[in-house]
Structures are given as structure tokens and as C-alpha cells.
Amino acid sequence: MNSPNKRKPATELVSELTTNRLSVYLRCLTQLESAGVETISSQALAEQFHLNAAQIRKDLAYFGEFGVRGVGYYVKDLKRNLRQILGLDRKLRVAVMGAGNLGLALADYPGFKREGFEIVSMFDVADAKIGDESRSGVPICDLRELKKVVRKERIDIAVIAVPAESAQHVLEQVVAAGIKAILNFSPGALDVPPGVKVKNVDLTVSLESLSFYLAQGIDDGH
Amino acid sequence: MNSPNKRKPATELVSELTTNRLSVYLRCLTQLESAGVETISSQALAEQFHLNAAQIRKDLAYFGEFGVRGVGYYVKDLKRNLRQILGLDRKLRVAVMGAGNLGLALADYPGFKREGFEIVSMFDVADAKIGDESRSGVPICDLRELKKVVRKERIDIAVIAVPAESAQHVLEQVVAAGIKAILNFSPGALDVPPGVKVKNVDLTVSLESLSFYLAQGIDDGH
DNA sequence: TTTTGTGAACTAGTTCACAGCT
DNA sequence: AGCTGTGAACTAGTTCACAAAA
Secondary structure, eight states: OOOOOOOOOSOOOOHHHHHHHHHHHHHHHHHHTTTTEEOOOOOOOHHHHTTTTTHHHHHTTOOOOOOOOTEEEEHHHHHHHHHHHOOOSSSSSEEEEEOOOHHHHTTHHHHHHOOOOOOOEEEESSSTTTBOOOTOOEEEEEEEHHHHHHHHHTOOOOOOSSSSHHHHHHHHHHHHTOOEEEEEEESOOOOOOOOEEEOOOOHHHHHHHHHHHIIIIIIIOO | OOOTTTTOOOOOOOOOOHHHHHHHHHHHHHHHTTTTTOOOHHHHHHHHHTTTTHHHHHHHHTTTTOOOOTTTTTHHHHHHHHHHTOOOOSSSSEEEOSHHHHHHOOOOOOHHHHEEEEEEEESSSOOTTOOOOOTTTOOOOEEGGHHHHHHHHOOOEEEEEEEEEHHHHHHHHHHHHTTEEEEEEESSOOOOOOTEEEOOHHHHHHHHHHHIIIIIIIOOOO
């Protein structure tokens, strides 16, 4: 009915929870593949990785019919399809904004390279840092060169790792340079223009939410 | 009916989305306070920070009646109440597991200290690192000393920043040492024993989800 | 058989709208 | 008057359960 090659329009009718799970499924399949597994049912996948079988099927069904009834999914095929759906069938080029502790750590984070992301350059405003490079050799460029470098290096994604007070300004620069996808580590909500996707990783919120759990969850009476 | 001092049982009947938002509200109030604002209505708070007024009221109403009808909320009071609800009325002590790039960056992350968290120590297995310290002076301890240090330093929260392949093992050590709240940066789902709260920050999933947006979402028409 | 793909049922989360308090 | 706190209505997300396919 809906072959793997004719996809749905999918202009934001698929939720972020679903796209996050697609990435999880891809990781599971990679593990299965290197374990030599050739086919897997949604049931088995769910049991092995603590997921829900119906949800796996529903998530996948958004994008086509990838399974074979009575058999399950061919691991290699599904993996290839997921990589295509997620846009990972080409190398994505990433810039890190801010060459502080966190920015440098993210630029050298091995998980990104492993998944096929290419950290192309970092940007900072401090003259002392510009021209230098990270341990693994990612060059630190002048923020004022952003537009030029983005065009020349064909950068797809920006990671914002600058202090809170300059985050909004940096976001605007990044957007002006034509970048449409941003991973933001600075705390607080940024004002995001339409057509641009921002994912926030808010470390303070995460820790404070854990603190809540400790404060409330442990004992009501100790 | 439900005064600020008699709280609901709240043993996991309040969702994580709510607790995350409480942390956001606290940050907003801190900003308002330093801007000299004394009272604020849910309406004004919502407009200023792009939130929903009814949701703010509902979230707060879980924990008591903090507002004054016809007036709104007293910024200072509500801030104090939120800090208490979130368990931030004492300094929380944090250990970072793994003294790699990311671990070192997190140990020195200024946002944690600013919000009242105390990064007490790091743990690693590499002899070359043990005994050393981060730039800001957080000591790197031997993982084998974990239990002892956790007890002595009264550590509340662990941040896991070790390679994926040792994450499960480190989690088990951390739990065995009595820690009940964990912020995990390693990719993939960990097997978590009951009574322990883990928050995952999965950088690969975040980037791949952005990639999906680029692959599917780009053209709005133009 | 087995297992998918999917409507229907259910559960969780959000927003509305207003009674009631100040 | 203004604004909270909250049931009711709505929307989003998950899980069930089964007809149809291999």
C-alpha cells in the first residue's frame, strides 16, 4: 500500500518523540547487525531494548512498510531505511559555537564522529583562542567569519555552547548565516525564528529535576 | 484549602514535564527578582517567557496555593517555595564519573555552581588521571574509592560521562554506593534498578533528530 | 503458523473557561 | 475590578487487539 519509496509528506506531522525513537531504533539495529542478527520482529526488538512493540511498528509505519509479515524486519534493510529517513545517508557538517570547556569537549566528543557527523570548526570571539584548535584538530575561527565559513564549509548544524548571556546573539548570527538546525546547551529559552529547529539541552533543568526527585521521592517520613 | 505548608504526597504523581517546568519557572523568577519585580501574574509570566498561564497555575497548584487572587504571585515568596519544592534549599553535592574531555568540562561548568550545586569530585580508572584535578580544582579520585568517598563527602547526585561500553558498569557502582539520582550522558538505555532516578542526555539522539528535520522539513514552500 | 500494519481504546498532558476569592 | 485555582473539554501520545499478509 505504502511502499518504502513513497514517503508521506511528513512536514512536521511526525512528533519529536517519534524522531528521537527512530534514532534509538537505529542504534539498536546497529548493535544487532554487528551481533550478526539478520531479521528481528518488533516483539523481539522491544524485549531486548525495553521498548514497546506496537510503538515501534507505528513509528516505522509513518514512513513506509518496512516489515515482512510472519518474519519481521530485515536488520540491514531497516537500518538503511532509517538512515535515509533521518538524513544520515550523507555526512552532516557541524560547527560548535564557543570554544570554552564545554565547546572544546563537544568538538572532540567521539560519539558524533562515530555516528557520521563531521565537526568542521569552532567559533569564538576571544582573540587568544582564534587560530588555535581543539585536541583532535578542530580549528577555532573568528565569529565574524561565520557567514563565510558556513558557506565555504557547507555547515548544516550548529551547536551552541556559549555563556547564557551571549546565546541569543549567537543564535541570531547562526541563523543569519543560513543554518536551520541548532543544538543549544545554553540555559533559558531562545527566541527562534520560524523555519529553524532548535533542540535544547538544559543541564540546570535536568539537575534540578533530579533534585526534586531526591527531595520528594525518597521518604515522606524518613 | 491546601496551604503552602501541607504538600501533597507527590510520590511520582507529578510528571517529569512538570518538574522540568518548575525549574524553568524558578529561573524566570530569579530574572524577575533581579529586575526588581515584586509580584507577577501567571498571565504576565506566560507572556514574558513564552509559557502558558493556565499551565503555570496548574503546575504550581500541585504543591499548594501560592498565589493571591486579584494580585498574582509574590516573586520572592514563590521563588523560595519553588526552591524548597525542588529540594534546592540545601547545597546538593555532585560527583562526575569519568575524567575525559566531557567529564572535565561538566565538572567546571559554571552553570551548576551558579544554581547551587557543588561538584565535589570526579572518578576515573586511569592511574595517570587519579590524583590530578580539573582546572577549577575538582579532584579526580580512584573509582575503587567510590563508596568511601560518596559516604564521606555525602554525595547526592552522579553525572555519568564515561564511554558507552563502561556506562552500565559505572551505573551499578554508583547505585551500590547509595546514590539515587543520576544524570547520564552515555548513549543507549541503561538498566536502572527501582528507587533510582536516571535522566538521560543523549547527544547522538539529539543530533540525529535535528538531521531528520533537515532531511524532511526544510522547504516551507519558497 | 508468525508477525505486520492499523483502527479503536485508552492514558497523559494541555488549554479553556469560569466560579470564587481578594 | 483582577487573578487564582480547578473541573471540563480538548489534544497528543501510547497501547491494545485483530484482520490481513507471508
